[in-house]
Amino acid sequence: MARGGPKFGDERRRELAEAFMAGGEHYEKVRPGYPDAAVDWLVPPGAATAVDLGAGTGKLSALLAARGLRVTAIDPSPD
Structure with a gap:
């Protein structure tokens, strides 16, 4: 059974990603x-590492790093 929400093909996904990259x-x-x-x-007590998946601008990554966590930020857009 398909989940709700919009369905995009590869071309539309690339188009949307490029719009973010430009801005x-x-x-x-x-x-x-x-x-x-x-x-x-x-952040649970005693946490030492975090993964920011879909990190975007890195705002959450920066907050996590400021708390002393070792952060791996992952985002598909180079911008």
Whole structure:
């Protein structure tokens, strides 16, 4: 059974990704950050490493690193 939501072919996915790549710098400037309380909730006591999958602008990665975690940030867009 197919899940809900829009279905995109490879061409449309590339088109959408290119739109972000063209505006990535602007997106980073206007995108809000994460509240400290949310990061407190997300990071379990004693955590030493984190993976930020779909890291985008790296805002969450930076917050995790500032807490002393070793972070691996992964994003398909070079921007």
